[in-house]
Amino acid sequence: MLDVSQLRKVYGPDPNAPPAVADLSFTVAEQEFVCILGSSGCGKSTMLRCLSGLDSPTAGEVRLRDRRVTKPPEEMAFVFQDYSRSLLPWMKVRRNVSFPLRYKGVGNRAADDATEEALDAVGLAGKGDLYPWQLSGGMQQRVAIARALAYKPRVLLMDEPFASVDAQTRTGLEDLLLDVWQRYEITVLFVTHDIDEAIYLADRVLVLRAPAQIRHSTTVPLARPRDQLTTKQQPEFGQLRAELFNALDAQPAPA
Amino acid sequence: MTRRIGYLLLPAILPIAVLLGYGIWSIPAQNFYFPPLPEIIGFFRDIWLFDRIGSDLVPSLARMLSAYAISIGLGVPIGLALGFSRLLRTACEPVVEFLRALPAPALIPFALLIFGAGNGSKLFVIVLGAIWPILLNSLDGARGVDRTQLDMARSYQVPRLARLRHIVLPAASPRIFAGMRTSLAIALILMVVSEMVASSHGLGYFVLQAQRSFAIPEMWTGIILLGILGFLLNAIFLRIENRVLFWHRAVTRKRPTKARSEATDA
Numbered sequence: 001m002l003d004v005s006q007l008r009k010v011y012g013p014d015p016n017a018p019p020a021v022a023d024l025s026f027t028v029a030e031q032e033f034v035c036i037l038g039s040s041g042c043g044k045s046t047m048l049r050c051l052s053g054l055d056s057p058t059a060g061e062v063r064l065r066d067r068r069v070t071k072p073p074e075e076m077a078f079v080f081q082d083y084s085r086s087l088l089p090w091m092k093v094r095r096n097v098s099f100p101l102r103y104k105g106v107g108n109r110a111a112d113d114a115t116e117e118a119l120d121a122v123g124l125a126g127k128g129d130l131y132p133w134q135l136s137g138g139m140q141q142r143v144a145i146a147r148a149l150a151y152k153p154r155v156l157l158m159d160e161p162f163a164s165v166d167a168q169t170r171t172g173l174e175d176l177l178l179d180v181w182q183r184y185e186i187t188v189l190f191v192t193h194d195i196d197e198a199i200y201l202a203d204r205v206l207v208l209r210a211p212a213q214i215r216h217s218t219t220v221p222l223a224r225p226r227d228q229l230t231t232k233q234q235p236e237f238g239q240l241r242a243e244l245f246n247a248l249d250a251q252p253a254p255a
Numbered sequence: 256m257t258r259r260i261g262y263l264l265l266p267a268i269l270p271i272a273v274l275l276g277y278g279i280w281s282i283p284a285q286n287f288y289f290p291p292l293p294e295i296i297g298f299f300r301d302i303w304l305f306d307r308i309g310s311d312l313v314p315s316l317a318r319m320l321s322a323y324a325i326s327i328g329l330g331v332p333i334g335l336a337l338g339f340s341r342l343l344r345t346a347c348e349p350v351v352e353f354l355r356a357l358p359a360p361a362l363i364p365f366a367l368l369i370f371g372a373g374n375g376s377k378l379f380v381i382v383l384g385a386i387w388p389i390l391l392n393s394l395d396g397a398r399g400v401d402r403t404q405l406d407m408a409r410s411y412q413v414p415r416l417a418r419l420r421h422i423v424l425p426a427a428s429p430r431i432f433a434g435m436r437t438s439l440a441i442a443l444i445l446m447v448v449s450e451m452v453a454s455s456h457g458l459g460y461f462v463l464q465a466q467r468s469f470a471i472p473e474m475w476t477g478i479i480l481l482g483i484l485g486f487l488l489n490a491i492f493l494r495i496e497n498r499v500l501f502w503h504r505a506v507t508r509k510r511p512t513k514a515r516s517e518a519t520d521a
Contacts, residue, residue, distance in 0.1 A: 052410050071412075078410040085403035090425040090502045099421065100411030133506050151411060 001187060002028040002051070002155060006060035009046050009212075015058065020046040021212040023060070028155075028189055033181060035202035036191045037244060043212030044191045048159050051189070052078050064155065074104070077148035081160040083140040087132040094119070094128030097147045104151065111150075118150035119143075121180050138169035142176065149184055156181075158190045162197070171228050174201060178226065195244045199237060200226060207247040216247035290472040299476040307461070312480070315458040318374060319446040322381035326438055329382070330389030331431060335423055337390075338397025355391065359384030360448050367453055377449040384445045385438040392434025396427025429503045432496045439492055443485050458484075 009021040020043040028034050038044045049055040051062050053072040062069040064076065072078075080086040087096050094115055101111035119125055122142040132140050141161060148156055158177075162170045174197060181188050192198050198205045199220055207216035220240060222231055231237060278292035285291070303312070337344045337351070359380050366376035400423050408418045450459025458477055465474035497504070 054406055054410055072410045074412060076410070078407070080403055080407060082403060085401050086407045088404060088422065088425070089506045090428075100408070100413060103411070103413050103417060131502060131505070133502070 001030045003063040008059040010058045019211045033188045033203045035198035035205045037198045038208030042208050042210035047212045075154040077151045077153035079158040079161045083144045114150040118146040122146045138165045155187045199240045298472045311461050322378045323442045325382050326386040330386045331393045334390040334393025335397045338394040355387040372453040380449045381445040385442040388434040388437040392430045396430030400426040
């Protein structure tokens with residue numbers, strides 16, 4: 001459903017400058033959970049900005065359900081890494097979630113229902129009247145996820161969404177995400193630099209190297225539903241971790 | 256408990272001491288320029304409670320507040336638009352820089368020519384001086400909006416005007432309020448100055464007229480009333496600011512500079 005072909009992004013006016021994304025191609029299937037793994041500075045965020053239509057690529061194209069992405073599409077929602085900056089501190093939690101819906105052309109009633117349903121799905125029912133800064137970091141990122149879910153996207157793009165919360169909260173958010181991914185029947189493209197997180201969540205893991213290019217691709221054969229304890233103890237998990245670690249650690253191709 | 260009461264009373268000590276000191280000194284001193292305190296208080300009661308409230312205080316306040324409202328009504332949208340659009344900003348910058356550097360009182364003669372001696376010329380002069388802190392702070396506030404917030408709204412296809420209204424305006428509001436507070440003081444000053452030229456009533460007119468007729472205690476009552484006015488206006492302003500910017504206080508108290516230092520991937 002999401003096709004990326006020959007994507008290239010160069011910042012600045014000089015087309016011969018070193019690209020942030022170079023000839024990147026991959027596809028994501030309907031309702032697939034794909035993790036993109038890459039060390040920092042490999043162009044992950046640039047890639048996501050092009051995928052989401054926030055930036056336009058220098059060359060190549062992104063197609064979502066066979067329509068070329070030239071501006072942020074309605075069927076896509078983006079969850080940013082830094083929840084403290086993507087949530088609006090002057091709006092209550094409920095307003096933060098419903099804010100994008102008011103411009104989507106759904107009625108007020110439907111918007112309210114979708115908001116409450118999404119807050120409930122992320123375990124924040126009853127917190128709608130608080131302000132984001134009255135919540136913990138993990139809960140704030142759940143508000144951001146609720147906002148994305150209420151928008152009813154077909155694809156959810158997530159840019160290291162759990163990188164700024166502590167480990168304990170993080171595992172909880174991972175399970176929550178897997179739960180809503182199945183409940184809302186969406187496709188997820190999840191960027192992370194954490195190998196374990198990628199394996200635990202994904203159907204398929206793509207390893208990126210700088211400038212953003214697929215270095216390695218592997219499917220994750222682990223059964224679902226997954227469990228933080230038993231899934232991570234399976235021998236396949238260890239093998240995948242070694243495989244991905246090597247793929248990440250290999251010397252980058254000469255520029 | 257006693258400590259809290261102490262802290263509440265603390266700010267009152269110095270003003271009371273100054274008043275007492277002046278009172279004790281001024282009664283035996285019999286200085287023409289610094290009349291005895293009881294005399295000033297007596298005149299103050301006679302003049303401002305409530306004889307000249309309607310003829311001088313109300314017109315002055317009305318001028319100042321309407322000019323202040325015009326400054327906000329023009330300064331905020333223009334400032335936000337200039338901050339939001341680089342094209343507009345580049346085009347308008349020289350003109351803005353020139354106009355803001357003009358001392359507003361220098362335009363009083365011109366204003367009198369164009370608008371006559373009525374309210375128009377006074378409003379013009381006050382707005383011309385008070386608009387700049389509001390406009391420039393709105394501009395900086397709009398430029399300083401967190402890019403993540405705007406990207407978020409853009410990714411959800413929130414239209415441009417709604418982004419301006421629901422993201423840029425609130426995000427810039429702490430800066431806008433800082434500008435509005437500066438402008439409030441400027442508006443008061445320019446109200447007095449504008450009323451000292453070609454006027455027939457108003458606080459500035461009253462103070463100057465009293466001085467010209469050597470009515471020194473009366474002159475002092477006008478000055479004291481202006482001081483009280485400035486103090487009260489500022490206090491009211493701070494109350495409003497506290498209400499509107501409650502979220503900003505909460506956020507800045509909770510999170511000193513943490514969010515800014517977090518590195519984001521290229």
